[in-house]
Amino acid sequence: MKPLASRTLNLKQSGIRAVTQMVNEHNGINMGQGICDLPTPDPVKEGAIDAINQNKSIYSYHSGIANLRELTAEKFRTFNNIPCDAEREVMITSGSTGAFVAACLATLEPGDEVIQFEPFYGYHVNLLEVLGFKPVFVPMSDRSWNIDFDALEKAITPKTKAIVVTNPGNPNGKVWTRSELEKLLKMLQKHDLWAYTDEVYEYMIYDENRHLSLASLPGAFERTITISSFSKTFNMTGWRMGSAVGPEPVIEKMGLLSDLIYICPPTPLQHGLSEAFGMPSSYFEDLSEDYDSKRTQFCDALREAGFDFEEPQGAYYVFASFERLHKEFGLNGFENDEAACKKLIEQTGIGSVPGSSFYSDPERGRYYLRFCYAKEQPVLDDACRRLRDFGAKLNS
Numbered sequence: 354m355k356p357l358a359s360r361t362l363n364l365k366q367s368g369i370r371a372v373t374q375m376v377n378e379h380n381g382i383n384m385g386q387g388i389c390d391l392p393t394p395d396p397v398k399e400g401a402i403d404a405i406n407q408n409k410s411i412y413s414y415h416s417g418i419a420n421l422r423e424l425t426a427e428k429f430r431t432f433n434n435i436p437c438d439a440e441r442e443v444m445i446t447s448g449s450t451g452a453f454v455a456a457c458l459a460t461l462e463p464g465d466e467v468i469q470f471e472p473f474y475g476y477h478v479n480l481l482e483v484l485g486f487k488p489v490f491v492p493m494s495d496r497s498w499n500i501d502f503d504a505l506e507k508a509i510t511p512k513t514k515a516i517v518v519t520n521p522g523n524p525n526g527k528v529w530t531r532s533e534l535e536k537l538l539k540m541l542q543k544h545d546l547w548a549y550t551d552e553v554y555e556y557m558i559y560d561e562n563r564h565l566s567l568a569s570l571p572g573a574f575e576r577t578i579t580i581s582s583f584s585k586t587f588n589m590t591g592w593r594m595g596s597a598v599g600p601e602p603v604i605e606k607m608g609l610l611s612d613l614i615y616i617c618p619p620t621p622l623q624h625g626l627s628e629a630f631g632m633p634s635s636y637f638e639d640l641s642e643d644y645d646s647k648r649t650q651f652c653d654a655l656r657e658a659g660f661d662f663e664e665p666q667g668a669y670y671v672f673a674s675f676e677r678l679h680k681e682f683g684l685n686g687f688e689n690d691e692a693a694c695k696k697l698i699e700q701t702g703i704g705s706v707p708g709s710s711f712y713s714d715p716e717r718g719r720y721y722l723r724f725c726y727a728k729e730q731p732v733l734d735d736a737c738r739r740l741r742d743f744g745a746k747l748n749s
């Protein structure tokens with residue numbers, strides 16, 4: 354066999370599958386994977402079933418059916434505060450992931466550098482690499498996840514073309530403040546860069562934090578591709594529906610690229626999704642309140658189990674340090690993230706993701722595990738009980 358393309362050489366199945374297997378063997382709870390197990394709203398499901406029954410089964414326009422684009426544009430205008438034109442500046446994509454790929458292909462040349470803050474969302478980094486672009490890493494400060502703008506300035510070279518902003522962040526739940534976004538915008542303007550903003554957790558924001566889209570700041574729209582998703586907001590990760598808004602020339606090319614890669618987002622599912630826009634505002638309030646209460650419950654249990662962390666400001670993950678378990682409690686098996694992930698499954702049945710998967714230098718993630726608390730209430734209750742039992746043994 355001829356050798357496979359070199360771009361595939363570093364690709365491997367993430368450790369998440371091995372964690373899933375171990376969790377199943379221990380009859381445990383998988384809090385590793387970022388999928389929520391809550392149901393898709395009924396009107397959305399019924400809308401898709403109706404569309405299938407009515408044979409709305411043919412290719413749609415590559416950037417989505419007109420009705421859904423108009424509804425999505427209205428959401429960008431009102432929720433994100435981004436004035437935009439549905440026909441020319443908004444597109445429906447195959448998940449936010451489809452939008453990210455199209456954004457990179459539409460704006461980058463091979464070898465271009467893209468700034469990536471870390472801890473990062475792995476798909477961004479892996480996609481950049483597979484597509485032939487170069488991620489350049491700028492670490493956020495530990496625990497508080499502040500942005501070091503001097504380090505950012507130093508990381509920018511003549512080859513830098515774009516900056517990825519994941520807001521709210523995965524794995525750390527960071528919500529960018531207005532002042533951070535304003536500083537970032539100055540940097541984008543100074544160096545004439547693009548921003549790709551991943552805002553898939555925009556409805557999951559806690560405490561006094563507010564979701565602010567970079568593109569809503571004066572002067573930002575012309576250099577920002579705002580990427581959003583329906584996956585998390587409507588519990589439909591497997592439907593593969595996302596959206597993007599940006600300047601007309603780039604959205605036009607992103608549409609043509611999407612056409613080449615997958616032709617269009619699934620037509621009947623687009624019709625079903627249109628029903629989501631009729632959900633009352635209480636749906637979004639309940640969503641955020643529900644995750645907020647799960648966050649408090651899970652964070653309390655995790656603290657009792659000896660973990661240290663800042664509570665997430667958004668999204669539904671906790672990126673927690675177990676350094677104390679190793680250094681203060683002297684627990685065997687907590688020397689590094691891989692070992693700790695395994696040990697925690699053995700002792701509690703709870704699966705997580707090792708911290709090193711979120712850093713370019715694995716050492717930085719050595720004492721971290723990521724947990725996803727988007728679980729149905731009885732499952733979360735069980736997970737918290739298991740963590741508390743583990744914590745009780747620490748102090749006995």
Ligand SMILES: Cc1ncc(COP(=O)(O)O)c(C=O)c1O
Pocket residue numbers: 387447448449450451474519522523551553581582583584590593594595
């Ligand atoms: C930060 C972030 N972006 C994007 C995605 C994937 O979104 P989509 O299902 O819309 O492709 C995820 C999924 O976990 C994510 O955490």
